[in-house]
Structures are given as C-alpha cells and as structure tokens.
Amino acid sequence: MSRIIGQEFTDALQEAHRMIPAPILARVAHAQYFCGSDPVSAGLEDETRFDLIPGETSRTWPHTLYGRHSTTVVAPRIVHPNPLWTVAMFVHELGHVLDEALDFEINLNPVTEYAMNNRREAFAESFMWWCFGQVWDHDAYALGFWERMSGQDIPAERH
Ligand SMILES: [Zn+2]
Numbered sequence: 001m002s003r004i005i006g007q008e009f010t011d012a013l014q015e016a017h018r019m020i021p022a023p024i025l026a027r028v029a030h031a032q033y034f035c036g037s038d039p040v041s042a043g044l045e046d047e048t049r050f051d052l053i054p055g056e057t058s059r060t061w062p063h064t065l066y067g068r069h070s071t072t073v074v075a076p077r078i079v080h081p082n083p084l085w086t087v088a089m090f091v092h093e094l095g096h097v098l099d100e101a102l103d104f105e106i107n108l109n110p111v112t113e114y115a116m117n118n119r120r121e122a123f124a125e126s127f128m129w130w131c132f133g134q135v136w137d138h139d140a141y142a143l144g145f146w147e148r149m150s151g152q153d154i155p156a157e158r159h
Helices: 007-019 022-027 086-101 119-131 140-149
Strands: 032-035 063-065 077-080
Touching: 007 032, 007 086, 022 086, 063 086, 077 086, 086 119, 119 140
Parallel strands: 032 077
Antiparallel strands: 063 077
C-alpha cells in the first residue's frame, strides 16, 4: 500500500525517479511509499526514536522500513512524514531500498559525515551523491560500482 499526500511529495518523487538511471530504478520499483502524514497515528509503526538524529522519531523523520522482517517478507516502505529536502531524501531512501535488494553485501566508503554512522548510511549517501553528479576520482571502486549498476560501463555498439 502506498499513500502519498501532498503535491510536494508527488513532484519530488517524480524528480527523484528522473535522477536515477533506469536499470537502478527497476531494482527499486517494488518500494512503497507513505508520505505526508504520521505513520504512528496511522497505526503503521510504533514510535521509534532515531538514535542518529537527536529528537527525531518515526513520526517526523524520513526513513525506510526494510521489507525483510524476522518472519515475513513485505515490500520495503519509504516513510516521509515532512516535506523537508524531499528530492535528496527520496534518492537517499531509495538507496536503502537498493541496498536491501543487493542483500546488504556491497560496502562503500562514507562520502559525508552522516555516512560515517554505519555501512547502510554509507551506501545510501554514496548513491544519493552519485545521482547528484558527485564524482570521486579517488574512489574507483565506488565509481565503478555505480557505473556497472547503471549500465554505463557497457560500451556502445557501433554499426
Ligand atoms: Zn539513511
């Protein structure tokens, strides 16, 4: 079930999708969205405090619920209660969805201070900044990984 309330979310999500290369977008197409209202009031989640961000909880902070719970597999859900930094946030959260789709097996170097929190944030931040055109000349592994993922390393056929 997806529920997106508010034009700012719809517009931002469309823009985020435009920034993501098609082969990657296909791998996160199963994501669902709950945007523009409080997931706790809606009965979807318990109130969780996010230890990485003081004062923020699941009622206020964008986050992704992974699809694999201990006993069930459901679609991952991107929850975005408030319209803050929406395009970048959607790309970041879709990075978490991609990370899960790849079984959390790819480790990438942190590219921001926030990315230094843990390997999952490192993956999502690397994805976000790469989508925003950041190029790390010193990090051939990350660049090569994103180029392979997006099909950019396949030489064009000449006729
Ligand atoms: Zn994150």
